[in-house]
Amino acid sequence: MSANLLAIFYLVSGVLFILALRGLSSPETSRRGNFYGIIGMAIAIGVTILSIGNFSTGFVFLLVFLLIGGSIGAFIAFKIPMTAMPELVAGFHSLVGLAAVFVAISAFLNPEVFNLGFPGNIKIASLIEMSLGAAIGAITFTGSVIAFLKLRGLMSGSPITFLGQHFINLALGVILIGLVIYLCNTQKEYLFWSLIAISFLVGVLLIIPIGGADMPVVISMLNSYSGWAAAGIGFTLENSALIITGALVGSSGAILSYIMCKGMNRSFFNVILGGWGATEDSSKSVSKEQKPVKNGNADDAAFLMKNASSVIIVPGYGMAVAQAQHALREMVDSLKKNGVKVSYAIHPVAGRMPGHMNVLLAEANVPYDEVFELEDINNDFANCDVAYVIGANDVTNPVAKTDPQSPIYGMPILDVEKSKSVLFVKRSLSPGYAGIDNDLFYRENTLMLFADAKKMTEEITKSL
Amino acid sequence: MSANLLAIFYLVSGVLFILALRGLSSPETSRRGNFYGIIGMAIAIGVTILSIGNFSTGFVFLLVFLLIGGSIGAFIAFKIPMTAMPELVAGFHSLVGLAAVFVAISAFLNPEVFNLGFPGNIKIASLIEMSLGAAIGAITFTGSVIAFLKLRGLMSGSPITFLGQHFINLALGVILIGLVIYLCNTQKEYLFWSLIAISFLVGVLLIIPIGGADMPVVISMLNSYSGWAAAGIGFTLENSALIITGALVGSSGAILSYIMCKGMNRSFFNVILGGWGATEDSSKSVSKEQKPVKNGNADDAAFLMKNASSVIIVPGYGMAVAQAQHALREMVDSLKKNGVKVSYAIHPVAGRMPGHMNVLLAEANVPYDEVFELEDINNDFANCDVAYVIGANDVTNPVAKTDPQSPIYGMPILDVEKSKSVLFVKRSLSPGYAGIDNDLFYRENTLMLFADAKKMTEEITKSL
Amino acid sequence: MEIDPFIFRLSIFILAIFVGYYVVWSVTPSLHTPLMSVTNAISSVIIVGAIVAALAGDNNKIFDTSNIFGFLAIILAAVNIFGGFLVTHRMLAMYKKKRKDK
Amino acid sequence: MEIDPFIFRLSIFILAIFVGYYVVWSVTPSLHTPLMSVTNAISSVIIVGAIVAALAGDNNKIFDTSNIFGFLAIILAAVNIFGGFLVTHRMLAMYKKKRKDK
């Protein structure tokens, strides 16, 4: 296949990837979008194989390895519970990062096949590109592994900080740059290996000081990194599919991190420099002054909701923990049979990753036209009889509007306090992610339902 | 200057043009955007001159001609009244089209300077690109001239149709394709000239059957064409600034045409195949059955509005004709002094070009945060006391919702009929652009104010 | 194994169409008239072709037919550039937020 | 007067960033989780590099160090490709409009 034809096919697959992301602008077109993505990938792989035109032993191995990897991937994809999406994404990112490192190593060891020169005499531009690709890939790999371990609970979620941390990171950064320069001058192999080793270390050091709960931002950031790594390798391999994809993925990750930080009203640096989760414990103990709360049970809740004309459901992280989405859906079905109007209100940072609640509700067959974003539903709380807050906390905390000292000050919140009565399903009075007390628990029109979200919801359904 | 450096500068100016359009996403950033556009243009011109590096007589002429053209342009830009924007844009398009033709001719006559080969032996690809650029440019030129004449009233706005029109256009199109093929084979100069001549003719023939009032869609379409012509020439000259700009302008024109057609609920082909304006007269005469209307004067209107608590202004084409925007603004000032809440409702196709009303209101110093789009204000009519409809007609016609036979059926309209009372300022009962009667004129809660929009508004201000 | 520059230009063209699509849809409807005038101005970047046509080539016969067409194109494009940007500027300067009126 | 292909690639890269910016902002927030998984899948297009690394070069020593790295990269990328697209598909299949429930 001629270089020109090959380039055209890569362009086509780049365009198909654009269309894949474009499809996600609405649920109706999203499935078609995913399909475009698959075709784009098939084209890219197909033409690459054809362009090499080597159908001997190597080709058989290729198919075997594709099959092995593919089966593992397919197996994971089918088995993974929806609540484990955050760690799945982290895990997958680590693989992309490592793959980028491997490709860079291979290009370094055998530059002729990529037209980059000869071992010991690689073009400087290519050397810089592949060093960048390898370094970013390596950071993505170890960083994602740490994020995965923290999210999976295999490693403590609390930030690990030590003296001189930022200084060490800075020093390692400087060393990395020095290595690249030295490598370009001498083309010594051991320098390349050192570069990769140090990058692995940097990945670990960058992520350990960040609290487990900040991992979603980290994942997005690493997603963005993996994109830039791919683009770097794309420049090395002179492949426009990789360059286009890298740019797409790079911007996508950056924008999602931005959206999350904005949703939490924190600056990106505040998240990345870490150590935030540590404040949790201190503020937890301060605000406990034993104010009276109204404590209810499933029958009270069922009575209130049955007699309501409209109910708004506010799901949060606790719903994911309790896997309560199916129970919730059944409760809503019963309510609807009783003629109650029900809708769902999703805060942009409810749960632990962007769109987390939406996926869970979709899994429980909640039609997406009953699910509303904050801006679209926030005015409706004033006319609603009951707000059923299930495992959410921070996203309803009015302190975000009133107390400039609070860490969530300025974050937009769902105005559940405006509804006639508020039901809070959670297991205790303990705070949520931000580690601050929620004044709503002690209000006149709030009823606390202390229990696991799933159990409580099921009991309410029975009483209905 | 090296080819690489030159290419980078052209890329920069392409990016600046993107930022120029991006700035228009809000009025606050728009001025900065325009500034980016100017810098992008300055860079493109500057590096081109430097890259030729010929500072002899020719350079002096270049400056002189730039100055002549620039002065003419600046003079027009300062003198033109805002109400004449549609014809100004049409006129400017014609110039871009002609410039594209001239550049193509020059490249054909002297291909060496563009590295395209030699006279009589031009590269086939370049020949195709320059033929396309020249043909589209020529069509843009004559088409825009006709559009300009129709809009300026120098030529009758009514569609000129004759037998076999579409057939002739088709035949000419086939001839054009044949000429390009023949030209590629023989490289004969007279073929190139014939190509251009026939394209000029096609431009005329394509536009004359389209009614004067459909010109806005035509202008946008020609804008789009001029973009594609620029991109074609960009491929010939191997210049990425031109390619990027061409694609931007091409999509921009296409999207604006689409928005207009959708706003009118007509298909693009229905507009382009023409002859629509002709139905106007027939329907005009049909619907006149002398129903009673309530006729008011300035004092009545002033009384109604003074005692209202909220008034919504609905401007339309008539406001532009009467140049009533300043008078309107003064009336609103008086109303506000009387404690009346006033806002403006703009229909997407009010007036004769997209955004027409917004520019006129802005000219009259109406702050843009008092001006609302259809979707944002349509629900407010139900709670408003007076709708003051000034020179608008079709965009308020409820027949669009009720009568599937009507030419505007399905077009979204401003629900003025829902407000407590409606004031219509127009000179007569005659219909607007779509040529259909407006049932609202005869309603119980409508008061007709027959007069020129500007005179009437001024009188009302006096009575307030 | 060199790739024809045409393919690259094609890629640039296609991506620029995507950018154009998105960038224009994100323009607020109240600025559609300035959008028309500013696209008009930037499409006059065709002047770079006109400049090459007018100046390049043999220095002694600057008024060759092909040069003359170049110079003519320069005038036309210059009208557009200055006219387009200035009239856009004039329009945009009028869009104001509510403040101490006027 | 040939332009270095690198410049073209740079242009493609920059335009693709613009496209990425717009295309991602236009993703509806309720699909942000599928967005993360699908970007993951498509970034595995790096597999094309892995394939070249694994297959190209001398036919007789297919298990050269550099080839082995290529094959390893193929496995990793394949996990991602299949896993990413399938899990996205699984998620998207769950988004339904109200109809005759279930």
Ligand SMILES: NC(=O)c1ccc[n+]([C@@H]2O[C@H](COP(=O)([O-])OP(=O)(O)OC[C@H]3O[C@@H](n4cnc5c(N)ncnc54)[C@H](OP(=O)(O)O)[C@@H]3O)[C@@H](O)[C@H]2O)c1
């Ligand atoms: N979505 C994102 O992308 C993202 C990213 C980064 C950070 N965040 C942060 O995450 C937070 C999300 O707010 P949120 O309101 O959804 O969650 P939250 O504020 O973290 O509160 C979750 C609540 O659920 C309760 N809970 C836990 N397990 C439960 C169970 N099994 N049954 C019932 N209740 C249970 C917990 O209270 P008990 O322990 O008393 O039960 C906890 O207070 C925000 O602060 C946001 O900034 C979100």
Ligand SMILES: NC(=O)c1ccc[n+]([C@@H]2O[C@H](COP(=O)([O-])OP(=O)(O)OC[C@H]3O[C@@H](n4cnc5c(N)ncnc54)[C@H](OP(=O)(O)O)[C@@H]3O)[C@@H](O)[C@H]2O)c1
């Ligand atoms: N905006 C666009 O981009 C665009 C593009 C293409 C087509 N269009 C079409 O244009 C129409 C726009 O609707 P529209 O409601 O703005 O206008 P319209 O329906 O055309 O009505 C304008 C009205 O203004 C009155 N008028 C004219 N001169 C006047 C003056 N000096 N003083 C007072 N009244 C005067 C006319 O009635 P009298 O003669 O009785 O005074 C006429 O009925 C739509 O049909 C739309 O489809 C718009």
